[in-house]
Amino acid sequence: MPVERITYGRQFIDEDDIAEVVRVLRSDFITRGLVSEGFESGLAANTGASYAVVFNSGTSALHGAYFAAGMQQGDEFITSPTTFVATANAGMYLGARPLFADIEPDTGNIDVAKIEPLLTKKTKLLVPVAFAGHPVDNEGVFELARRYNLIVVEDACHALGARYRSKDTSHTGPATYTNVGASLHAHMSVLSFHPVKAITTGEGGAVLTNDKALYDKLRSFRQHGINKDMSKDGEPWLYEMQHQGYNYIMTDFQAALGLSQLGKLAGFIQKRRHIAKTYNEAFDDNPYFYTPPERDYAQSAWHLYFIRLKDGYKERKAQVIDRLRHAGVGVAVHYVPVYKHPFYREMGYVSGLCPVAEDFYQREISLPIYPSLSDTQVRDVIERVYAVMSEMAV
Numbered sequence: 001m002p003v004e005r006i007t008y009g010r011q012f013i014d015e016d017d018i019a020e021v022v023r024v025l026r027s028d029f030i031t032r033g034l035v036s037e038g039f040e041s042g043l044a045a046n047t048g049a050s051y052a053v054v055f056n057s058g059t060s061a062l063h064g065a066y067f068a069a070g071m072q073q074g075d076e077f078i079t080s081p082t083t084f085v086a087t088a089n090a091g092m093y094l095g096a097r098p099l100f101a102d103i104e105p106d107t108g109n110i111d112v113a114k115i116e117p118l119l120t121k122k123t124k125l126l127v128p129v130a131f132a133g134h135p136v137d138n139e140g141v142f143e144l145a146r147r148y149n150l151i152v153v154e155d156a157c158h159a160l161g162a163r164y165r166s167k168d169t170s171h172t173g174p175a176t177y178t179n180v181g182a183s184l185h186a187h188m189s190v191l192s193f194h195p196v197k198a199i200t201t202g203e204g205g206a207v208l209t210n211d212k213a214l215y216d217k218l219r220s221f222r223q224h225g226i227n228k229d230m231s232k233d234g235e236p237w238l239y240e241m242q243h244q245g246y247n248y249i250m251t252d253f254q255a256a257l258g259l260s261q262l263g264k265l266a267g268f269i270q271k272r273r274h275i276a277k278t279y280n281e282a283f284d285d286n287p288y289f290y291t292p293p294e295r296d297y298a299q300s301a302w303h304l305y306f307i308r309l310k311d312g313y314k315e316r317k318a319q320v321i322d323r324l325r326h327a328g329v330g331v332a333v334h335y336v337p338v339y340k341h342p343f344y345r346e347m348g349y350v351s352g353l354c355p356v357a358e359d360f361y362q363r364e365i366s367l368p369i370y371p372s373l374s375d376t377q378v379r380d381v382i383e384r385v386y387a388v389m390s391e392m393a394v
């Protein structure tokens with residue numbers, strides 16, 4: 001019997017979601033309108049942020065956040081090399097230069113201690129990335145930002161639904177958890193709604209903030225720099241373009257999908273946490289690889305379940321992946337350090353810049369995790385992983 005192929009990540013869309021999209025498609029308005037506004041209110045309410053601005057991708061949302069932060073030609077920003085290229089690319093759109101701070105070896109998140117030595121007079125922004133949905137220790141990042149007058153944009157594209165416990169109880173009271181995106185320790189948090197993310201709109205993204213001035217800039221940047229609130233007596237049609245902007249609008253039928261999905265977010269995260277716990281228990285203390293940690297302060301959204309091969313296996317990672325795929329286990333690798341891509345190499349970034357991120361990349365493999373993965377499939381993945389690894393035992 002052929003083995004069932006288990007993919008590494010996929011969306012979960014049910015008949016309710018489809019009905020909501022169809023309802024909008026049958027209505028008079030299909031691009032931005034009341035449904036998009038409803039999705040924005042829903043995102044703000046769900047995370048605890050004051051404002052949400054939806055975009056047509058996580059990448060355009062990052063572009064908007066960097067613009068709203070005032071980033072321009074010649075500025076520098078500091079981010080993690082262990083991320084999707086979009087995090088760095090969106091700053092390059094504005095003529096700014098990314099600098100890469102090395103990561104923690106186990107979470108894959110930026111190592112806060114590595115940021116300060118990279119600061120220069122040109123630094124404008126700090127961009128921590130919540131890798132795999134595990135919150136960054138953002139209080140440390142925010143404290144640095146306060147001292148050096150910098151803006152923090154959190155790339156939370158993996159982390160909708162994650163929570164963290166603040167060490168600073170003045171905001172949150174004792175031992176309470178805060179949602180990623182509530183922006184207590186970031187000026188803006190950016191989300192993606194790509195199909196493998198916590199919820200999907202096909203393509204889509206959002207910026208969350210508590211700052212009204214940033215909110216206004218994000219909204220006009222999304223629509224050609226146009227301010228629609230200019231109507232005057234006698235000229236109710238008036239709108240003015242105040243600065244250069246883009247068409248980064250999300251359609252209402254995508255927003256309908258997003259809003260419907262948002263109602264399922266808590267269940268999706270619960271399912272992801274259940275799968276991660278099952279993997280963690282099954283793989284505890286195995287001789288082949290390390291399992292992903294969850295810090296005391298964090299409740300991960302478990303966007304990815306990543307393993308890190310131990311010495312003796314990391315050298316044969318290509319073979320491990322090949323054998324896992326052959327055994328029907330869909331896996332992916334996150335991430336080639338951004339500066340190692342040819343485009344960045346040609347700009348002068350050199351290998352060895354972030355040794356921990358390079359080592360992490362050599363070891364990392366992401367296993368299947370998504371809400372519709374059944375307990376039987378999880379058990380199959382565990383069995384097949386053990387079978388492949390024991391064949392390769394050193």
Ligand SMILES: Cc1ncc(COP(=O)(O)O)c(C=O)c1O
Nearest residue numbers: 057058059084086157192193194
């Ligand atoms: C960490 C990170 N940042 C940014 C993005 C960009 O989001 P999108 O694909 O929605 O443009 C992604 C998406 O893959 C991501 O994983």
